[in-house]
Amino acid sequence: MVDVGVLEGALGLVVERHEVLRTxxxxxxxxxxxxxxxxxxxxxLPVVDxxxxxxxxxxxxxxxxxxxxxDLSCGPLLRGRLLRCGVDEWVLVLxxxxxxxxxxxxxxxxxxxxxxxxxxxxxxxxxxxxLPVQYADFAVxxxxxxxxxxxxxxxxxxxxxxxxxxxxxxxxxxGRPVRSSFAGDSxxxxxxxxxxxxxxxxxxxxxxxxxxxLLAGFCGVLHRFTGQGDVxxxxxxxGRTRTELEGLVGFFVNTLALRCGVSGxxxxxxxxxxxxxxxxxxxxxxxxPFERIVQE
Numbered sequence: 166m167v168d169v170g171v172l173e174g175a176l177g178l179v180v181e182r183h184e185v186l187r188t189x190x191x192x193x194x195x196x197x198x199x200x201x202x203x204x205x206x207x208x209x210l211p212v213v214d215x216x217x218x219x220x221x222x223x224x225x226x227x228x229x230x231x232x233x234x235x236d237l238s239c240g241p242l243l244r245g246r247l248l249r250c251g252v253d254e255w256v257l258v259l260x261x262x263x264x265x266x267x268x269x270x271x272x273x274x275x276x277x278x279x280x281x282x283x284x285x286x287x288x289x290x291x292x293x294x295x296l297p298v299q300y301a302d303f304a305v306x307x308x309x310x311x312x313x314x315x316x317x318x319x320x321x322x323x324x325x326x327x328x329x330x331x332x333x334x335x336x337x338x339x340g341r342p343v344r345s346s347f348a349g350d351s352x353x354x355x356x357x358x359x360x361x362x363x364x365x366x367x368x369x370x371x372x373x374x375x376x377x378x379l380l381a382g383f384c385g386v387l388h389r390f391t392g393q394g395d396v397x398x399x400x401x402x403x404g405r406t407r408t409e410l411e412g413l414v415g416f417f418v419n420t421l422a423l424r425c426g427v428s429g430x431x432x433x434x435x436x437x438x439x440x441x442x443x444x445x446x447x448x449x450x451x452x453x454p455f456e457r458i459v460q461e
Contacts (some may be wrong), residue, residue, distance in 0.1 A: 168286065169212060169247060176245060177208040178291065179274060183323035185265045191239040200301060203240060210247045210257075223248060224253050227258055235262045240352070265300075267402050267418040274414055281404040285420075300415035311457065321324040323458045330397050330424055334389060371434060373441040380423065380444065381437040388427040394399045397424045420455040421447045421460035 168347040180186045184202045192206070193199040216225050217349035242265050248256040259274075266274070277291070282289040299374050310316060384396050422445050427436055 166253060167247070169210060171285045172247065172257070172282055173208055173210045175278055176210065177205075178281045179277050180208055182241065182277070182293065182296065183299070183391060185415045186243050186261075187240070188242065188300070190237045190264070192238075197389060200304065202301065210244070210245045212249055214249045215256075216249060216251050216357040220337055223250060223256060223261045227256070229236075230258050231260055237262070267403075267416050268401075269405065269417070270414040273358055275368050291315070296413065297409040298413065300413060302415070303410060303413075303415065304332065307454075308335075310452070311454075316453060319453045320457070320461055322450045323453060324425060324448070324461055325460070327397070327422060330422075331393065331395055333387065333391060333393065333396065335387070350453065352367055367434070367439065371437050371441060373437055377444055378437055380425075381440040384427050384440060385433070385436055388429065394429075395424070396424050396425050396427055399423070399461045401443075402448070404451070406421060406452065414442050417452060419453075422455070422458070 175291075177327050186206060187203045188203050189203060191201050213226060218225075226248060242262040244260050245379075246258045248258065249255060263272075277293070278296070281291045282295075293419055346363055364378050364382075365375050367376055380398065380400070385399060387396050387398070388394060399420050399422055401418050402421055404419045405411055405413075410417060425436075425440050425443050427439075431439075
Protein backbone atom coordinates (compact mmCIF):
# COMPACT_ATOMS: atom_id res chain seq x y z
CA MET A 166 0.00 0.00 0.00
CA VAL A 167 1.33 3.41 -0.95
CA ASP A 168 0.99 6.23 1.59
CA VAL A 169 0.05 9.11 -0.71
CA GLY A 170 0.77 11.78 1.88
CA VAL A 171 4.24 10.41 2.57
CA LEU A 172 4.97 10.14 -1.14
CA GLU A 173 3.91 13.75 -1.69
CA GLY A 174 6.12 14.80 1.20
CA ALA A 175 9.08 12.85 -0.18
CA LEU A 176 8.72 14.41 -3.61
CA GLY A 177 8.42 17.82 -1.99
CA LEU A 178 11.73 17.27 -0.17
CA VAL A 179 13.47 16.40 -3.44
CA VAL A 180 12.05 19.49 -5.14
CA GLU A 181 13.11 21.61 -2.18
CA ARG A 182 16.63 20.14 -2.34
CA HIS A 183 17.20 20.84 -6.05
CA GLU A 184 16.49 24.46 -7.00
CA VAL A 185 16.34 23.61 -10.70
CA LEU A 186 13.11 21.68 -10.09
CA ARG A 187 11.60 24.95 -8.82
CA THR A 188 13.02 27.04 -11.65
CA UNK A 189 11.06 28.84 -14.36
CA UNK A 190 12.33 30.81 -17.34
CA UNK A 191 11.10 34.35 -17.93
CA UNK A 192 11.97 37.18 -20.26
CA UNK A 193 14.03 39.80 -18.49
CA UNK A 194 15.60 43.12 -19.38
CA UNK A 195 16.34 43.48 -23.07
CA UNK A 196 14.44 40.33 -23.93
CA UNK A 197 17.06 38.07 -22.33
CA UNK A 198 15.59 34.91 -20.82
CA UNK A 199 16.48 34.50 -17.16
CA UNK A 200 16.23 31.67 -14.64
CA UNK A 201 13.92 32.42 -11.71
CA UNK A 202 13.97 30.07 -8.72
CA UNK A 203 10.57 29.87 -7.04
CA UNK A 204 10.23 29.34 -3.28
CA UNK A 205 9.65 25.83 -2.04
CA UNK A 206 6.17 24.59 -1.32
CA UNK A 207 4.04 21.51 -1.15
CA UNK A 208 3.87 19.10 -4.07
CA UNK A 209 0.53 17.64 -5.05
CA LEU A 210 0.12 14.14 -6.48
CA PRO A 211 -3.40 13.68 -7.83
CA VAL A 212 -4.61 10.10 -7.50
CA VAL A 213 -6.41 8.50 -10.45
CA ASP A 214 -8.21 5.19 -10.00
CA UNK A 215 -7.49 3.02 -13.05
CA UNK A 216 -8.41 -0.30 -11.49
CA UNK A 217 -10.36 -2.45 -13.88
CA UNK A 218 -9.33 -0.64 -17.07
CA UNK A 219 -6.55 -3.06 -17.97
CA UNK A 220 -3.01 -2.36 -19.06
CA UNK A 221 -4.18 -0.53 -22.19
CA UNK A 222 -6.26 1.87 -20.12
CA UNK A 223 -3.36 2.56 -17.79
CA UNK A 224 -1.09 3.41 -20.72
CA UNK A 225 -3.76 5.72 -22.12
CA UNK A 226 -3.69 7.74 -18.90
CA UNK A 227 0.12 7.77 -18.93
CA UNK A 228 0.18 9.00 -22.54
CA UNK A 229 -2.38 11.67 -21.74
CA UNK A 230 -0.23 12.97 -18.90
CA UNK A 231 3.03 12.85 -20.82
CA UNK A 232 1.40 14.55 -23.81
CA UNK A 233 0.57 17.70 -21.85
CA UNK A 234 2.88 20.65 -22.37
CA UNK A 235 4.68 22.87 -19.87
CA ASP A 236 4.53 26.61 -19.28
CA LEU A 237 8.20 27.51 -18.92
CA SER A 238 7.43 30.93 -17.47
CA CYS A 239 5.05 29.77 -14.75
CA GLY A 240 5.88 26.14 -14.07
CA PRO A 241 5.90 23.72 -12.51
CA LEU A 242 8.40 21.93 -14.74
CA LEU A 243 7.95 18.76 -12.72
CA ARG A 244 4.50 17.30 -12.17
CA GLY A 245 3.21 13.92 -11.14
CA ARG A 246 0.15 11.73 -11.04
CA LEU A 247 -0.36 8.57 -9.01
CA LEU A 248 -2.36 5.79 -10.65
CA ARG A 249 -4.15 3.27 -8.42
CA CYS A 250 -4.24 0.03 -10.40
CA GLY A 251 -5.31 -2.15 -7.50
CA VAL A 252 -5.00 -2.53 -3.75
CA ASP A 253 -1.28 -3.26 -3.90
CA GLU A 254 -0.44 -1.99 -7.37
CA TRP A 255 0.32 1.64 -8.13
CA VAL A 256 2.03 3.53 -10.93
CA LEU A 257 3.77 6.84 -10.29
CA VAL A 258 3.94 9.06 -13.38
CA LEU A 259 6.49 11.86 -13.19
CA UNK A 260 6.84 14.32 -16.07
CA UNK A 261 9.79 16.68 -16.12
CA UNK A 262 10.75 19.15 -18.83
CA UNK A 263 14.08 18.33 -20.48
CA UNK A 264 15.30 21.89 -19.85
CA UNK A 265 15.82 21.02 -16.17
CA UNK A 266 16.87 17.36 -16.29
CA UNK A 267 18.91 14.89 -18.31
CA UNK A 268 19.18 11.12 -18.19
CA UNK A 269 21.70 11.16 -15.33
CA UNK A 270 19.37 13.45 -13.34
CA UNK A 271 16.53 10.94 -13.53
CA UNK A 272 18.66 8.41 -11.68
CA UNK A 273 19.41 10.97 -8.96
CA UNK A 274 15.73 11.94 -8.76
CA UNK A 275 14.45 8.36 -8.41
CA UNK A 276 17.14 7.38 -5.89
CA UNK A 277 16.52 10.39 -3.65
CA UNK A 278 12.75 10.00 -3.90
CA UNK A 279 13.10 6.41 -2.68
CA UNK A 280 15.39 7.47 0.17
CA UNK A 281 13.02 10.24 1.24
CA UNK A 282 9.95 7.99 1.12
CA UNK A 283 11.68 5.33 3.19
CA UNK A 284 12.87 7.85 5.77
CA UNK A 285 9.50 9.60 6.11
CA UNK A 286 7.68 6.26 6.32
CA UNK A 287 9.78 5.42 9.36
CA UNK A 288 9.13 8.76 11.02
CA UNK A 289 12.55 10.16 10.18
CA UNK A 290 14.15 12.41 7.60
CA UNK A 291 16.55 11.53 4.78
CA UNK A 292 20.19 11.71 5.80
CA UNK A 293 21.30 13.89 2.92
CA UNK A 294 24.20 16.24 3.20
CA UNK A 295 23.85 19.79 1.95
CA LEU A 296 24.42 20.05 -1.79
CA PRO A 297 27.72 21.87 -2.42
CA VAL A 298 26.30 23.74 -5.43
CA GLN A 299 23.06 24.27 -7.33
CA TYR A 300 22.44 24.23 -11.07
CA ALA A 301 22.49 28.03 -11.21
CA ASP A 302 26.11 27.92 -10.00
CA PHE A 303 27.02 25.69 -12.93
CA ALA A 304 25.25 28.09 -15.31
CA VAL A 305 27.36 30.96 -13.96
CA UNK A 306 30.59 28.95 -14.27
CA UNK A 307 29.78 27.98 -17.83
CA UNK A 308 28.83 31.54 -18.83
CA UNK A 309 32.07 32.92 -17.38
CA UNK A 310 34.15 30.24 -19.13
CA UNK A 311 32.44 30.81 -22.47
CA UNK A 312 33.01 34.55 -22.25
CA UNK A 313 36.67 34.15 -21.30
CA UNK A 314 39.71 33.16 -23.31
CA UNK A 315 39.80 29.52 -22.26
CA UNK A 316 37.13 28.50 -24.72
CA UNK A 317 39.10 29.59 -27.81
CA UNK A 318 41.33 26.51 -27.90
CA UNK A 319 38.40 24.10 -27.82
CA UNK A 320 36.47 26.09 -30.44
CA UNK A 321 39.54 26.02 -32.71
CA UNK A 322 39.79 22.26 -32.25
CA UNK A 323 36.18 21.69 -33.36
CA UNK A 324 36.41 24.20 -36.19
CA UNK A 325 39.36 22.31 -37.60
CA UNK A 326 37.96 18.89 -36.87
CA UNK A 327 34.63 19.50 -38.59
CA UNK A 328 35.79 21.70 -41.47
CA UNK A 329 34.31 20.39 -44.71
CA UNK A 330 32.46 17.55 -43.00
CA UNK A 331 29.93 16.07 -45.45
CA UNK A 332 26.29 15.33 -44.70
CA UNK A 333 25.52 11.64 -44.41
CA UNK A 334 23.47 10.53 -47.39
CA UNK A 335 21.46 7.57 -46.14
CA UNK A 336 18.91 6.34 -48.68
CA UNK A 337 15.73 5.27 -46.90
CA UNK A 338 12.58 3.53 -48.06
CA UNK A 339 10.77 6.87 -48.15
CA GLY A 340 11.65 10.53 -48.47
CA ARG A 341 12.03 12.94 -45.59
CA PRO A 342 9.02 15.18 -44.91
CA VAL A 343 9.26 18.85 -45.78
CA ARG A 344 8.70 19.72 -42.15
CA SER A 345 10.03 17.52 -39.34
CA SER A 346 7.36 16.23 -36.98
CA PHE A 347 9.89 14.77 -34.51
CA ALA A 348 7.52 11.80 -34.18
CA GLY A 349 10.38 9.35 -34.07
CA ASP A 350 10.62 5.92 -32.56
CA SER A 351 13.21 3.45 -31.37
CA UNK A 352 13.94 -0.10 -32.43
CA UNK A 353 15.42 -2.34 -29.71
CA UNK A 354 18.18 -4.70 -30.79
CA UNK A 355 19.29 -7.59 -28.61
CA UNK A 356 22.93 -8.62 -28.67
CA UNK A 357 23.87 -11.90 -27.04
CA UNK A 358 26.11 -11.89 -23.99
CA UNK A 359 28.65 -13.95 -25.93
CA UNK A 360 28.96 -11.32 -28.65
CA UNK A 361 29.17 -8.52 -26.08
CA UNK A 362 31.87 -10.41 -24.20
CA UNK A 363 33.92 -11.02 -27.33
CA UNK A 364 33.54 -7.40 -28.41
CA UNK A 365 34.73 -6.29 -24.98
CA UNK A 366 37.81 -8.49 -25.34
CA UNK A 367 38.62 -6.96 -28.73
CA UNK A 368 38.17 -3.47 -27.30
CA UNK A 369 40.39 -4.24 -24.32
CA UNK A 370 43.08 -5.51 -26.66
CA UNK A 371 43.11 -2.11 -28.37
CA UNK A 372 42.95 -0.16 -25.08
CA UNK A 373 39.46 0.92 -26.05
CA UNK A 374 36.04 0.83 -24.38
CA UNK A 375 32.95 -1.11 -25.34
CA UNK A 376 31.39 2.19 -26.44
CA UNK A 377 34.27 2.75 -28.86
CA UNK A 378 33.89 -0.77 -30.25
CA LEU A 379 30.16 -0.31 -30.79
CA LEU A 380 30.76 3.06 -32.43
CA ALA A 381 33.32 1.48 -34.74
CA GLY A 382 30.77 -1.12 -35.78
CA PHE A 383 28.13 1.56 -36.33
CA CYS A 384 30.50 3.62 -38.48
CA GLY A 385 31.23 0.49 -40.52
CA VAL A 386 27.53 -0.08 -41.09
CA LEU A 387 27.01 3.54 -42.16
CA HIS A 388 29.93 3.23 -44.58
CA ARG A 389 28.40 0.08 -46.04
CA PHE A 390 24.97 1.71 -46.50
CA THR A 391 26.25 5.00 -47.92
CA GLY A 392 29.63 4.24 -49.48
CA GLN A 393 30.98 7.31 -47.67
CA GLY A 394 34.37 7.08 -46.01
CA ASP A 395 33.92 10.28 -44.00
CA VAL A 396 31.27 9.73 -41.34
CA UNK A 397 30.10 12.06 -38.56
CA UNK A 398 28.16 10.52 -35.68
CA UNK A 399 26.64 12.50 -32.81
CA UNK A 400 26.86 11.12 -29.29
CA UNK A 401 25.82 12.55 -25.92
CA UNK A 402 28.19 13.01 -22.99
CA UNK A 403 27.19 13.57 -19.37
CA GLY A 404 28.93 16.95 -19.13
CA ARG A 405 29.58 16.51 -15.41
CA THR A 406 33.31 17.09 -15.40
CA ARG A 407 33.35 18.36 -11.80
CA THR A 408 32.72 15.98 -8.91
CA GLU A 409 30.32 18.36 -7.16
CA LEU A 410 27.93 18.05 -10.10
CA GLU A 411 27.52 14.27 -9.88
CA GLY A 412 24.67 14.33 -7.36
CA LEU A 413 22.88 17.31 -8.87
CA VAL A 414 19.67 17.40 -10.88
CA GLY A 415 19.94 19.57 -14.00
CA PHE A 416 20.59 19.60 -17.73
CA PHE A 417 24.33 19.08 -18.19
CA VAL A 418 24.40 16.77 -21.21
CA ASN A 419 26.28 17.89 -24.32
CA THR A 420 26.53 16.48 -27.85
CA LEU A 421 29.83 15.61 -29.49
CA ALA A 422 30.20 15.25 -33.25
CA LEU A 423 32.63 12.37 -33.84
CA ARG A 424 34.13 12.44 -37.33
CA CYS A 425 35.57 9.10 -38.30
CA GLY A 426 37.32 7.88 -41.41
CA VAL A 427 36.22 4.44 -42.63
CA SER A 428 37.49 2.46 -45.59
CA GLY A 429 36.08 -0.70 -47.10
CA UNK A 430 39.60 -2.11 -47.00
CA UNK A 431 40.03 -1.44 -43.27
CA UNK A 432 39.84 -4.24 -40.73
CA UNK A 433 37.57 -3.81 -37.72
CA UNK A 434 40.57 -3.32 -35.45
CA UNK A 435 41.86 -0.54 -37.72
CA UNK A 436 38.51 1.22 -37.60
CA UNK A 437 38.44 0.76 -33.82
CA UNK A 438 41.84 2.42 -33.48
CA UNK A 439 40.64 5.34 -35.60
CA UNK A 440 37.46 5.70 -33.55
CA UNK A 441 39.38 5.46 -30.27
CA UNK A 442 41.61 8.38 -31.22
CA UNK A 443 38.68 10.45 -32.43
CA UNK A 444 36.70 9.79 -29.26
CA UNK A 445 39.56 10.59 -26.90
CA UNK A 446 40.23 13.88 -28.69
CA UNK A 447 36.54 14.76 -28.52
CA UNK A 448 36.27 13.93 -24.82
CA UNK A 449 39.23 16.21 -24.15
CA UNK A 450 37.35 19.08 -25.82
CA UNK A 451 33.83 18.36 -24.59
CA UNK A 452 33.19 21.58 -22.67
CA UNK A 453 32.03 23.67 -25.63
CA PRO A 454 28.23 23.44 -25.99
CA PHE A 455 27.21 21.91 -29.31
CA GLU A 456 25.08 24.98 -30.04
CA ARG A 457 28.22 27.14 -29.88
CA ILE A 458 30.00 24.87 -32.36
CA VAL A 459 27.06 25.09 -34.75
CA GLN A 460 27.22 28.88 -34.56
CA GLU A 461 30.89 28.78 -35.50
